[in-house]
Amino acid sequence: MTPFTPKTYQQQVLDSVEAYFKACHELPSPALAFTATTERLWGRGNPYHPLTGFPADMPYFCLRVPTGGGKTWLAAKSVALVNTHLLRCEYSVILWLVPSKSIREQTIKALKDRSHPYHAALREAGPVTVLDLEEAKSVTRATLDTSTTVIVATRQAFQVEDEECRKVYQSSGALMHHFDNLSPHQRDALLAEGEGSERTVPYSLANVLRLRRPFVIVDEAHNSRTELAFDMLARFRPSGVLELTATPDLTRTPSNVLHSVSAAELKAEEMIKLPVLLETEPNWQQCLADALARREALHKLADEERRAGAPYLRPVVLIQSEPRRAGVETLDFDRVKHELIANHGIPPEEIVVATGEEKGLEQIDATYPRGIADPACPVKFVITQKALAEGWDCPFAYILVSMAELKSATAVEQLLGRILRQPNARHFADQRLNQSYAFVVSRNFAETAAALRDRLVAGAGFERREVAEFVAAALPEQARLDLEAHAGRVVVRPVAVTLPEKPDLKSVPKPVRDKLSWDSALNTLTLHAPLSEDETEALKASVTSATAAAAIEEAAEKSRTTAIEFFQTPAEQGERFRVPQLALRVQGKLQLFDDPEVLEYPWNLSLYDAEPTAGELAALGAALKVAEGGEIDVDAGGHVVSRFLPELQRDLGLVYPPEHWDEVRLATWLCRNLPEPSLTHENKQAFVAAWLTALLRRDGFTLARVNLQKFLIRNLIEARIRELRKQAVGKAYQQTLFGDDAASRVAVSDQYVFEFHALAYAPSRDYDGRFGHFDFRKHFYGRIGDFDSKEEFECACQLDIWAQQGRIKFWVRNLVRREGCSFFLQKADGRFYPDFLCQLPDVAGQPGPILAVEYKGADRWNGAENDRLIGGLWANLSEGRCRFVMVTDRRWDWIEAQLNRLPVPQR
Incomplete structure (x- = not known):
C-alpha cells in the first residue's frame, strides 16, 4: 500500500477536531467548548446552534470542505479521535450516513479495502469492522465488544416510512443476545411498543444502536438537513454528530462550522485545478470545435510533461448535451456524438455516453482496472445529459462543454466538480495543466460567468468572496466584459452620444434598457455599463436612421473598451512575491526549519520523575465521581438535569464493560495508544510502567479502576510527555539558534523561499470594514485578511500610503495557520506569523529587500520576546535581504527607520 501523506490543511482540520x-471535557458543555475552540482557532468565537430534538449540549459540528478536498478520508481519520478524545473508549459504533446507494457502495468498498487510504485511516482506531445495513441487522455482541464497528448506510434506510427499511425497527432473533442482563436504566432508554403492562421492547437494530450510543458521521450533509432526517437520527441517541459538506446550511437549521477549508487552500495544496477559464460562443459547433482544440493542446502538454517524468495524463472533455424533447430539435447526445465523429473525425471508441439509458461509464469501469484513467482506456470525450453517476471520479477531466446556457443547477454543479480535481494531487510544470476549462454555448459572457460562479458557490463549496478570481475569461475581449471579476477594482465611465432621433427604448430588452438613460432636452443617450455585441444590435434596432445606428455602434465599442479602467493587483500583474525562509544545517545539509523535531537534543524519559502529579491525581478523582454518579446540574427553570458527557460516559461504561487486565497488559495498551515518534518504544514503555506502578501503590487505585479510567490516564501521560519534550526542545532551540556558533548551524538561504502564489490566498475571514474604510491600492491580492485590532488596521493603512508613494513596492496581510498561503518562522513551541510582509522597491534591477512587520498591542508586548528574537535572527542572517520590526503604540517611525535602513529606536 502506498503511504498516504495528508495535506497541511487536512492535518489542521483534524487538529481542530x-x-x-478535548475542550468538550475541559469545559462545562460541548456547546461552550465549540465557541471557545473557534475563538482560539480563528480569533472569533462562533455561536453554537443545538439541534431540535437532541440534548442541547450534544457535540454536533460541521467540517466545511470544498469539492476535491478529501472529505471521506477526513471522516475516516476522525474515528480514532472520536474514540480517544471524545468517547474515551476503546471501541465504538459509528453510524456513517451517505446520500445515495451508489455512494454507499463506493464508501463500503473503500473502507473495507486494506490497500485503500480510507481503510488505513480507519485502522488508526484499532480493530475495525465495516458493515452494510443488511450485515448490521445480524451483528453480534462480540463484534461490537471487540472492534470499532462502522455501519455505512443511506439516510433513507432508517426512515420508518420506508416499508422495506422497517426491519431496522422490528424484532430479530439474531439480535436477542444484545439485550441480556440489561439494567433498568438501559431498558427504560429503549424504543418500545405498547403501553403499561403491554409495553414490549423489540430486539431491533434500532435498539441495539440506542444501547451503544453511536457517533454519527453524515457525509454530504447538505442533502440530509430536514426535520425528518433529524428525527430519524434522534431515535438512536447518538453520542455526537459530525457533518461533512462543501455547502453547510447557515440559515434555516444552521450547522456549527468548526473548521472551514477554502478553495484557495486546496489550490495551494495542489488538490484542484484553478482558475476555471471560461469561453462563450453562440455557435454550438464552433464552441465544440474550440473545446476540441483546447483538449489537443492540453494533450500535447501532458505528453511533454510525461517525457520529463510526470505521470500519465489523458485530458478528458465532459460534454453536457440537451435533453431530448418531442417535436423539438435539440443538441442531444446523439447529435453531439454525430458531430464529433462526422465533422471532427473522432473515433467512436474515444467517446462514451453516460445518461439514464446509456451506461457507458459503468462499462468502462468494468473493462479497465483504473476505469477511465487507465492508460489502456481510449476515451477522451464523455457526453452526458444531466448529471453523471454519483461518486464517479476522474481527475483527468479538464474541460466542461455545455451545449445549453447554465440553467440546470444540479447538473452544472456536479460536472464542475468533476473537472476541478487535480490529477495525482500535484502541480505540473506547465501552468496550463493546473487549470480547468469551460466552454458554454452563450451570447452573454458576463451572465454566463456569473452563473458559473453561482454554481461554484452553491455546489462546489467555494466562498462567495473568493469565487470571482477563480472564474476567469479565456479571451481578452471577453475579460473586459467580466466586471464581477474585478469588483471594487474597476472604473466604468459613462459614454454619452447625441442621436438625431429618439430611440424606441420600449422595444429594447429590459436588461439592456437598465444600462441606458435618455435625455430628451439634449437628445443624448448615455450608456452606464458596457454593452456586448448582441446588446448593441438590440439597441441599434430601436432607431431607424443609419447615422443613429452608427453612433450607437461607436458608443457601444467605447463602453466595452476605453470606458473601462481596470485596477490590477500586483498578483494579477504577474509580480512574484518570494520570501527567504529560515533553514538549519542537519548533518552538513541545509533543510527548511519547519519542525522543532529536526533539532538535535537529548530526549530520554528515564531522566524524569514518573510519579503522578497532584494535578493528575485530582483529575482522576474528579472523573471517578462523575463516572460513578453522573454529573448533575440545575437548569434555568430549577429542574435537575444531567450533563451530556457524564451521562454518555456512564452509558458507555455499561455497554462496554472493562476487561480485567493485569498491569503489564494495561501498560502495553497505554504505550500503543501514546503515539510519540520522538521516543523509542523502550524509553516510552519504561516511563509508562513506572508511572502506572506509582499510581497503583496509592490508596483507592485498583486495577479495575485504572482500567476504567485508562483513556483519561492516556491523556494525562500524553500531556506530561508533551510538556517534558517541550522543555527539552526549548533548550535545544535556544542553543542551536542563539548559541555562540549559531551562524554555523542556521541560515537564511535562497534554497528555501516561501512564494505567495497568485491564487493561493485564503483568509478565514476577509476584512469587512469594521475598523474603518481605506482604499488599499498596493495589497498583493484583491482580498485582505481580517485585522485583529484597529491599530493593526491603521498599520496596514500606513503601509499602503508608503506603497502609493513608492517607498514600498507592495505588501500582504500575512495569514495565520494557512500553511499553503502564509509565511512563518518556526519557534520551539509553535510558529510565528508576522502580520505584514512588504516587498521593498527593486535595487539595480533586482527585487528589493523583504520587510516583515509585526504589530503588538501594549498589553502583549512583554509576552512577544520570542517573536522578536526569531524575527531579528531571520533578518540578521539574511545578509541584508530581509528586515524585521515589531511595532507598538502606533510608532510608525520605527517602520520608517527600516525603510530608510536606519537603526530602530529602542522602546
Whole structure:
C-alpha cells in the first residue's frame, strides 16, 4: 500500500477536531467548548446552534470542505479521535450516513479495502469492522465488544416510512443476545411498543444502536438537513454528530462550522485545478470545435510533461448535451456524438455516453482496472445529459462543454466538480495543466460567468468572496466584459452620444434598457455599463436612421473598451512575491526549519520523575465521581438535569464493560495508544510502567479502576510527555539558534523561499470594514485578511500610503495557520506569523529587500520576546535581504527607520 501523506490543511482540520473534543471535557458543555475552540482557532468565537430534538449540549459540528478536498478520508481519520478524545473508549459504533446507494457502495468498498487510504485511516482506531445495513441487522455482541464497528448506510434506510427499511425497527432473533442482563436504566432508554403492562421492547437494530450510543458521521450533509432526517437520527441517541459538506446550511437549521477549508487552500495544496477559464460562443459547433482544440493542446502538454517524468495524463472533455424533447430539435447526445465523429473525425471508441439509458461509464469501469484513467482506456470525450453517476471520479477531466446556457443547477454543479480535481494531487510544470476549462454555448459572457460562479458557490463549496478570481475569461475581449471579476477594482465611465432621433427604448430588452438613460432636452443617450455585441444590435434596432445606428455602434465599442479602467493587483500583474525562509544545517545539509523535531537534543524519559502529579491525581478523582454518579446540574427553570458527557460516559461504561487486565497488559495498551515518534518504544514503555506502578501503590487505585479510567490516564501521560519534550526542545532551540556558533548551524538561504502564489490566498475571514474604510491600492491580492485590532488596521493603512508613494513596492496581510498561503518562522513551541510582509522597491534591477512587520498591542508586548528574537535572527542572517520590526503604540517611525535602513529606536 502506498503511504498516504495528508495535506497541511487536512492535518489542521483534524487538529481542530481533536481540540474541540478535548475542550468538550475541559469545559462545562460541548456547546461552550465549540465557541471557545473557534475563538482560539480563528480569533472569533462562533455561536453554537443545538439541534431540535437532541440534548442541547450534544457535540454536533460541521467540517466545511470544498469539492476535491478529501472529505471521506477526513471522516475516516476522525474515528480514532472520536474514540480517544471524545468517547474515551476503546471501541465504538459509528453510524456513517451517505446520500445515495451508489455512494454507499463506493464508501463500503473503500473502507473495507486494506490497500485503500480510507481503510488505513480507519485502522488508526484499532480493530475495525465495516458493515452494510443488511450485515448490521445480524451483528453480534462480540463484534461490537471487540472492534470499532462502522455501519455505512443511506439516510433513507432508517426512515420508518420506508416499508422495506422497517426491519431496522422490528424484532430479530439474531439480535436477542444484545439485550441480556440489561439494567433498568438501559431498558427504560429503549424504543418500545405498547403501553403499561403491554409495553414490549423489540430486539431491533434500532435498539441495539440506542444501547451503544453511536457517533454519527453524515457525509454530504447538505442533502440530509430536514426535520425528518433529524428525527430519524434522534431515535438512536447518538453520542455526537459530525457533518461533512462543501455547502453547510447557515440559515434555516444552521450547522456549527468548526473548521472551514477554502478553495484557495486546496489550490495551494495542489488538490484542484484553478482558475476555471471560461469561453462563450453562440455557435454550438464552433464552441465544440474550440473545446476540441483546447483538449489537443492540453494533450500535447501532458505528453511533454510525461517525457520529463510526470505521470500519465489523458485530458478528458465532459460534454453536457440537451435533453431530448418531442417535436423539438435539440443538441442531444446523439447529435453531439454525430458531430464529433462526422465533422471532427473522432473515433467512436474515444467517446462514451453516460445518461439514464446509456451506461457507458459503468462499462468502462468494468473493462479497465483504473476505469477511465487507465492508460489502456481510449476515451477522451464523455457526453452526458444531466448529471453523471454519483461518486464517479476522474481527475483527468479538464474541460466542461455545455451545449445549453447554465440553467440546470444540479447538473452544472456536479460536472464542475468533476473537472476541478487535480490529477495525482500535484502541480505540473506547465501552468496550463493546473487549470480547468469551460466552454458554454452563450451570447452573454458576463451572465454566463456569473452563473458559473453561482454554481461554484452553491455546489462546489467555494466562498462567495473568493469565487470571482477563480472564474476567469479565456479571451481578452471577453475579460473586459467580466466586471464581477474585478469588483471594487474597476472604473466604468459613462459614454454619452447625441442621436438625431429618439430611440424606441420600449422595444429594447429590459436588461439592456437598465444600462441606458435618455435625455430628451439634449437628445443624448448615455450608456452606464458596457454593452456586448448582441446588446448593441438590440439597441441599434430601436432607431431607424443609419447615422443613429452608427453612433450607437461607436458608443457601444467605447463602453466595452476605453470606458473601462481596470485596477490590477500586483498578483494579477504577474509580480512574484518570494520570501527567504529560515533553514538549519542537519548533518552538513541545509533543510527548511519547519519542525522543532529536526533539532538535535537529548530526549530520554528515564531522566524524569514518573510519579503522578497532584494535578493528575485530582483529575482522576474528579472523573471517578462523575463516572460513578453522573454529573448533575440545575437548569434555568430549577429542574435537575444531567450533563451530556457524564451521562454518555456512564452509558458507555455499561455497554462496554472493562476487561480485567493485569498491569503489564494495561501498560502495553497505554504505550500503543501514546503515539510519540520522538521516543523509542523502550524509553516510552519504561516511563509508562513506572508511572502506572506509582499510581497503583496509592490508596483507592485498583486495577479495575485504572482500567476504567485508562483513556483519561492516556491523556494525562500524553500531556506530561508533551510538556517534558517541550522543555527539552526549548533548550535545544535556544542553543542551536542563539548559541555562540549559531551562524554555523542556521541560515537564511535562497534554497528555501516561501512564494505567495497568485491564487493561493485564503483568509478565514476577509476584512469587512469594521475598523474603518481605506482604499488599499498596493495589497498583493484583491482580498485582505481580517485585522485583529484597529491599530493593526491603521498599520496596514500606513503601509499602503508608503506603497502609493513608492517607498514600498507592495505588501500582504500575512495569514495565520494557512500553511499553503502564509509565511512563518518556526519557534520551539509553535510558529510565528508576522502580520505584514512588504516587498521593498527593486535595487539595480533586482527585487528589493523583504520587510516583515509585526504589530503588538501594549498589553502583549512583554509576552512577544520570542517573536522578536526569531524575527531579528531571520533578518540578521539574511545578509541584508530581509528586515524585521515589531511595532507598538502606533510608532510608525520605527517602520520608517527600516525603510530608510536606519537603526530602530529602542522602546
